[in-house]
Amino acid sequence: MSQGLLIIAGLFLPLFPLSMVFNEVFDRVRATKLRILLLFIWPQIGIGIAHSTGVDIPAWLVIWALLTALLYGFRALVLREVSLWVSFLATSAWAVLWVVMDGDITGTQLAFYALGFSAPLALLVLIGGELEKRFGAAYTGLYNGIAETLPRLSGVLVFVVLAVIATPVFPGFSAMISAVVNASYQSFFAALMLSLVWLVWGWAGARLLQGLIIGEPKGEGISDLSSGSTWSYVLMVSVLIICGVYMIGGLS
Numbered sequence: 001m002s003q004g005l006l007i008i009a010g011l012f013l014p015l016f017p018l019s020m021v022f023n024e025v026f027d028r029v030r031a032t033k034l035r036i037l038l039l040f041i042w043p044q045i046g047i048g049i050a051h052s053t054g055v056d057i058p059a060w061l062v063i064w065a066l067l068t069a070l071l072y073g074f075r076a077l078v079l080r081e082v083s084l085w086v087s088f089l090a091t092s093a094w095a096v097l098w099v100v101m102d103g104d105i106t107g108t109q110l111a112f113y114a115l116g117f118s119a120p121l122a123l124l125v126l127i128g129g130e131l132e133k134r135f136g137a138a139y140t141g142l143y144n145g146i147a148e149t150l151p152r153l154s155g156v157l158v159f160v161v162l163a164v165i166a167t168p169v170f171p172g173f174s175a176m177i178s179a180v181v182n183a184s185y186q187s188f189f190a191a192l193m194l195s196l197v198w199l200v201w202g203w204a205g206a207r208l209l210q211g212l213i214i215g216e217p218k219g220e221g222i223s224d225l226s227s228g229s230t231w232s233y234v235l236m237v238s239v240l241i242i243c244g245v246y247m248i249g250g251l252s
Contacts, residue, residue, distance in 0.1 A: 005053045006061060012046025013098055014091045015061075016068040026087045032129050035083075036122040043094045043114040051107045057098060062186060065098035066193040073200035077207060082128040082138035085208055086121050089164060092197065093117040093172065099179040099186075099194060113178070116171025116247065120163035123236060127157050131212075134222050140211025147213040152225040154213045156233040163240050165205040166198065170240055174247035 010018045022042060029035055050057075072092035079085045100113055130153055131138040147154040166172030176198055183190040225233070 005049055006057070009046045009049040009053075012042050012044075013050065013065075013094050014068060014072075015064050015095065015098075016071055019068055019072065019091045019095070022091060023087050026090075027084070032125055035086075035125050039086075039090060039118045039122050039125070040115070042090075043097065043118065044111060046094070047097070047101075047107060047110050047114060050101060051110075057101055059186060062099055062183075062190060063193075065095045066183075066190060066197065068092070069095040069197045070193060070200065073197050073204060076204040077200065080140045080142075080211065082124065082131065082140070082208070085204070086124050086128070089201065089204070090118070090121050092201070093121075093166075096176070096179050096194070096197065099183050099190070100175060105178070112247070113171075113175035116175050116243070117166075119240060120160055120170065120172065123160045123233070123240075124164055126233075127153070127160060130225065140208055143217075144211070144215025145213070145217030149217045149222060150224045152230045156225070156230065156237070157212065158209060159237045160233075161205045161209055163237065163244075165201040167202075168244075169248070170244040171247055173244060177248075 007015075007018075011021055014022055022038075026035060026038055029038060069092045072088045072095070076085055076088040076092070079088060094114065094117065097110060097114060097117075101110055128138040134150070135143050146157075163170040163172065166176045176194075180191060180194055180198075183194045
């Protein structure tokens with residue numbers, strides 16, 4: 001029964017092909033607030049189910065999770081729609097939590113790691129909404145050069161994407177370091193796979209930014225973020241940085 005519960009948890013800490021359930025739900029939910037709610041709640045359900053089993057995570061499940069994370073990381077490389085990119089990165093990131101769960105970690109710590117992955121993705125959903133308001137859709141390559149035409153929005157976008165791909169000082173970095181340490185205890189192969197996942201995230205993030213902020217600007221007379229909105233995003237990114245630094249301190 002415990003093994004069966006772990007598979008059920010694979011719906012919420014996505015394991016392919018169960019991961020398709022979240023991606024389908026996220027795609028069908030169009031309201032921004034509901035999407036953000038999904039990003040915060042979905043992995044927490046999986047953590048609760050997995051921890052309720054009280055059993056150790058088997059090695060085969062960790063490899064399954066890493067393959068899922070790698071699959072969705074690579075798929076994000078070719079995506080042009082920001083909302084789909086968010087969905088696939090969320091799937092990839094939450095799958096990594098299986099590796100963290102395999103170590104000596106409390107349910108509270110794991111919940112904070114999940115939040116560290118979800119919060120930047122939620123911010124990216126908001127930024128996608130800002131792009132849709134201005135251009136009618138949030139697609140890479142549909143419009144370019146927003147660094148020139150929308151410097152405030154593009155600046156916020158860069159920092160949020162850095163948070164999503166778990167760069168240092170952001171919360172996801174601590175989760176990934178813990179995962180790498182745990183994976184190294186499993187095998188060299190597991191640690192190598194996880195490092196590749198992290199590398200692919202960075203590649204996908206760079207491609208997303210390239211398709212939006214670089215190039216010849218298109219469209220004129222499009223308004224940038226207001227000062228109030230800009231400072232709101234700056235505050236939220238600052239909170240992420242403070243939390244990330246605190247979590248890094250907890251690794252020592």
